[in-house]
Amino acid sequence: MKHKTPLLDQLESGPWPSFVSDIKREAESRAKNEKGVDFQIPADVCDDILGVLELTYVHKRTHWKHGGIVGVFGYGGGVIGRYCDQPEMFPGVAHFHTIRVNQPGGKYYSTEYLEKICDLWERRGSGITNMHGSTGDIILLGTHTPQLEEVFWELTHDIGQDLGGSGSNLRTTSDCLGKSRCEYACYDTQALCFDLTNEYQDYLHRPAFPYKFKFKFDGCPNCCVASIARSDMSFIGTWKDNIRIDQKAVAAYVAGELKPNAGAHSGRDWGAFDIQKEVIDLCPTNCMAWDGKQLEIFNPECTRCMHCINVMPRALRIGEDTGLSILVGAKAPILDGAQMGSLLVPFIKAEPPYTEIKELIEKLWDYWMEEGKNRERLGELIKRKGFQKLLEAMELKPLPQMVKEPRTNPYIFWKAEEVEGGFDRDIKEYRKYHQR
Amino acid sequence: MPYDPSNPLKDRITDIGPKSYEEFLPPVIKNNFGKWAYHEILEPGVLVHVAESGDKVFTVRVGGARVMSISHIREMCAIADKHCDGYLRFTTRNNVEFMVDDQSKVEPLKQDLLSRKQPGGGFKFPVGGTGAGITNIVHTQGWLHCHTPATDASGVVKAVMDDLFDDFTSMRMPAQVRISLACCLNMCGAVHCSDIAILGYHRKPPMIDAEVIDKVCEIPLAIAACPTAAIKPAKIKKPDGTDAQAVAVNVDRCMFCGNCYTMCPAMPLADADGDGIVIMVGGKVSNRISAPKFSKVVVAFLPNNVPRWPETTDCIRNIVEVYAADAKKYERLGEWAERIGWEKFFEKTGLDFTHHLIDDFRDPAYYTWRQTSQFKFTA
Ligand code: HEM
Ligand code: HEM
Numbered sequence A: 001m002k003h004k005t006p007l008l009d010q011l012e013s014g015p016w017p018s019f020v021s022d023i024k025r026e027a028e029s030r031a032k033n034e035k036g037v038d039f040q041i042p043a044d045v046c047d048d049i050l051g052v053l054e055l056t057y058v059h060k061r062t063h064w065k066h067g068g069i070v071g072v073f074g075y076g077g078g079v080i081g082r083y084c085d086q087p088e089m090f091p092g093v094a095h096f097h098t099i100r101v102n103q104p105g106g107k108y109y110s111t112e113y114l115e116k117i118c119d120l121w122e123r124r125g126s127g128i129t130n131m132h133g134s135t136g137d138i139i140l141l142g143t144h145t146p147q148l149e150e151v152f153w154e155l156t157h158d159i160g161q162d163l164g165g166s167g168s169n170l171r172t173t174s175d176c177l178g179k180s181r182c183e184y185a186c187y188d189t190q191a192l193c194f195d196l197t198n199e200y201q202d203y204l205h206r207p208a209f210p211y212k213f214k215f216k217f218d219g220c221p222n223c224c225v226a227s228i229a230r231s232d233m234s235f236i237g238t239w240k241d242n243i244r245i246d247q248k249a250v251a252a253y254v255a256g257e258l259k260p261n262a263g264a265h266s267g268r269d270w271g272a273f274d275i276q277k278e279v280i281d282l283c284p285t286n287c288m289a290w291d292g293k294q295l296e297i298f299n300p301e302c303t304r305c306m307h308c309i310n311v312m313p314r315a316l317r318i319g320e321d322t323g324l325s326i327l328v329g330a331k332a333p334i335l336d337g338a339q340m341g342s343l344l345v346p347f348i349k350a351e352p353p354y355t356e357i358k359e360l361i362e363k364l365w366d367y368w369m370e371e372g373k374n375r376e377r378l379g380e381l382i383k384r385k386g387f388q389k390l391l392e393a394m395e396l397k398p399l400p401q402m403v404k405e406p407r408t409n410p411y412i413f414w415k416a417e418e419v420e421g422g423f424d425r426d427i428k429e430y431r432k433y434h435q436r
Numbered sequence B: 001m002p003y004d005p006s007n008p009l010k011d012r013i014t015d016i017g018p019k020s021y022e023e024f025l026p027p028v029i030k031n032n033f034g035k036w037a038y039h040e041i042l043e044p045g046v047l048v049h050v051a052e053s054g055d056k057v058f059t060v061r062v063g064g065a066r067v068m069s070i071s072h073i074r075e076m077c078a079i080a081d082k083h084c085d086g087y088l089r090f091t092t093r094n095n096v097e098f099m100v101d102d103q104s105k106v107e108p109l110k111q112d113l114l115s116r117k118q119p120g121g122g123f124k125f126p127v128g129g130t131g132a133g134i135t136n137i138v139h140t141q142g143w144l145h146c147h148t149p150a151t152d153a154s155g156v157v158k159a160v161m162d163d164l165f166d167d168f169t170s171m172r173m174p175a176q177v178r179i180s181l182a183c184c185l186n187m188c189g190a191v192h193c194s195d196i197a198i199l200g201y202h203r204k205p206p207m208i209d210a211e212v213i214d215k216v217c218e219i220p221l222a223i224a225a226c227p228t229a230a231i232k233p234a235k236i237k238k239p240d241g242t243d244a245q246a247v248a249v250n251v252d253r254c255m256f257c258g259n260c261y262t263m264c265p266a267m268p269l270a271d272a273d274g275d276g277i278v279i280m281v282g283g284k285v286s287n288r289i290s291a292p293k294f295s296k297v298v299v300a301f302l303p304n305n306v307p308r309w310p311e312t313t314d315c316i317r318n319i320v321e322v323y324a325a326d327a328k329k330y331e332r333l334g335e336w337a338e339r340i341g342w343e344k345f346f347e348k349t350g351l352d353f354t355h356h357l358i359d360d361f362r363d364p365a366y367y368t369w370r371q372t373s374q375f376k377f378t379a
């Protein structure tokens, strides 16, 4: 190796896959270059990644500079500029720009496709990736400025693949695997995600918003892609009718023939399955009953939390009248504290061409683009202006489902038009009956 | 035909979006799309999904370091070509899933995966990450690629996962435990709703780079960026003796969020001693039984002891063990802490409750103070 890395070397032991060993492996592969690749950035880039990271471990301060606006022509996102603050020591990573590639729904791949990405990134980049970034993209980690257009060209022309989003854009959308492999999925997360991604390409690539905007798609309330906590607009599958019950299978669980929670707890002896304790008593709405033979669910009281279905997936199934709930405004703490998504639409059907959903999205964006301040996430705008203003802009009727409880203060903002006679009055008329 | 720099707009293709997922679905998945009846975890890391047609898909899930070389990806491709007809998928938590359509193909696949080791002895493809265990840690870029981190990401995760490895490959927890790491408050990884969150945090206010601040910064932007209004305009003397427009930071108001640095490169705040890790616990995103919850700060600071962060790994191990021993089946870490009460959480884990753990940030702080005489005594 080009640089000594005594600190990083200590991250090579232990059972978990070591990224240090992995980067070293790439460094060796580039040094050998058995396939005779015509490297477009320094062959020793991986050595320099390790070199600069080792130096960081010594200083305990990052060696990446703030700043560096780069991109591909006509796009306002998809590339993150990055420069090293020790370029003389580590010329291979003097530039180390990242490219976000819009991943396919459910993150399924053919090896043929992945090989193409690898070829491209071997020749024109560092050979190091993130599979995947937190938002979902394939992240190609580290290349030099002159390569950016070249990479984009090859991605679009040779691989048929576009960049993802960054900056004040619609960010790369992401979904749970949904109907492709999960029996809980209440709508086709992949289809909706793909449709909206294509519909709103322009917003993904050209900053038009006050700040970032994220869609995430969860097929059911288990929220495997965490849409409720980290998307400005989350789409969470749900159903309106009854949970389907297979009483024979319920009996099989009770008899110990089927493993509860699909076997998720098999690592320890929790004793025999106790339907009363593990299902009936844990139902948060107390809407279930078990008389020793029959399982009963009083569905109008059920909040579709998924617990009973998770515990007995072979006995219970989501209903058949399925759709999704829309929640808005989730974000991480910066700036004003973390926010969870708030329920805007309790239930909407999710069937192509998703016209109703698109109308809602566009109304929401209009409102945010009109009222949002620079760098204000949707959740912060809703907090600043109030939920009622949002409903007004969305032309939605207020529903008790939207709140946990009604307000505890009576400081109600009445509008002139809501009060008989309006706000305009005549002080002279008033004084006729009331001395000063 | 390659890209022509002298004519960059010629034949340009834009806005084609991602590849359709339909191109990449393994046949058994495609044939049974939307028609899955149930699933089961056969053993840690191995799932079977059964379709209404009776078709089955067996999935072997393996952990990944998220930072992956193309050599590593090519090795995965070779495995998928050999065992899985050329398909594979990734999960949101950076695991990799190899799927086969017959149970007889599972064991050879698993053995192949487990036989592949790194030179240091680590698994390239550890099998696990299912059910009531500890799956892969989602994390951000850290010192490997970002300009604002207060800690590393990949290194800390490697250290923690090495320590928790047995719980990646087993399912002895009361419920699943989701661990996440973000290397600064921006939380690219959105760790604020995790059972255990590892968060990089600065503890010193920004420095002012007087020499360049008037050149590289839009001063009003830096001022506006501060959530606590700690920054105000000020005149300063440059090293060459001339006056410059700059800013002053009211140190008492600074909560070290680094927003000003994001706006103004002349206000760096990273520091070898000042920077370190905050541990938050009890968050979740699933709606199962109880509503989603934010994570709560339980340890205000742990140092960046490179390269293996022993204080952080010990702290997490301790929380995991106490939770595993005390919580009821199906109870997430936050649900357990709420049931026993947070005062008991500190007693049972032996973590020190300090003034740093009492919220003092605006309105939300008030809602976390206790407004009842119902509490539990602790030792
Ligand atoms: C030299 C100037 C700048 C550079 C090189 C720079 C670079 C970056 C980079 C690389 C990111 C992460 C990218 C991402 O996650 O999308 C980022 C994030 C961000 N930048 Fe800048 N930036 C600069 C100036 C600004 C300015 C002037 C603003 C606002 C007025 C700004 C606002 C933001 C915001 C809000 C984020 C947050 C993260 C996000 O939305 O992803 N930046 N910047
Ligand atoms: C220049 C430094 C930065 C780098 C290298 C960086 C990198 C990243 C990466 C790789 C992701 C995942 C992206 C994806 O999967 O598409 C991400 C997401 C994110 N970034 Fe950054 N980022 C930077 C700056 C920022 C800043 C300044 C902010 C906030 C002010 C920010 C907030 C976020 C958030 C909230 C997410 C998304 C998390 C989610 O999807 O739940 N980042 N960033």
Ligand code: HEM
Pocket: A177, A181, A182, A183, A184, A222, A223, A224, A225, A226, A310, B039, B091, B092, B093, B094, B095, B175, B176, B178, B193, B194, B195, B283, B284, B285, B286, B287, B288, B332
């Ligand atoms: C058949 C497919 C799947 C089933 C049946 C399933 C089931 C579940 C269940 C039962 C929960 C429960 C939450 C709780 O107990 O609080 C959950 C949450 C979750 N699952 Fe899955 N899951 C599946 C696939 C996946 C996949 C592929 C991933 C990605 C790695 C994933 C990631 C998650 C995450 C991140 C959560 C949220 C945990 C939290 O609250 O923080 N799931 N899933």
Ligand code: SF4
Pocket: A176, A177, A178, A182, A183, A184, A185, A186, A218, A219, A220, A221, A222, A223, A224, A225
């Ligand atoms: S969110 Fe629901 S539908 Fe989607 S993978 Fe998770 S459990 Fe399945």
Ligand code: SF4
Pocket: A282, A283, A284, A285, A286, A287, A288, A297, A301, A302, A303, A304, A305, A306, A307, A308, A309, B289
């Ligand atoms: S889904 Fe939840 S609320 Fe509904 S019956 Fe099952 S446990 Fe009760």
Ligand code: SF4
Pocket: B140, B141, B142, B146, B147, B148, B149, B150, B182, B183, B184, B185, B186, B187, B188, B189
């Ligand atoms: S969490 Fe902070 S330090 Fe880490 S990648 Fe995101 S912006 Fe950078």
Ligand code: SF4
Pocket: B205, B206, B225, B226, B227, B228, B229, B230, B231, B249, B253, B254, B255, B256, B257, B258, B259, B260, B261, B269
């Ligand atoms: S670090 Fe945050 S709180 Fe401190 S001065 Fe900068 S913006 Fe303000």
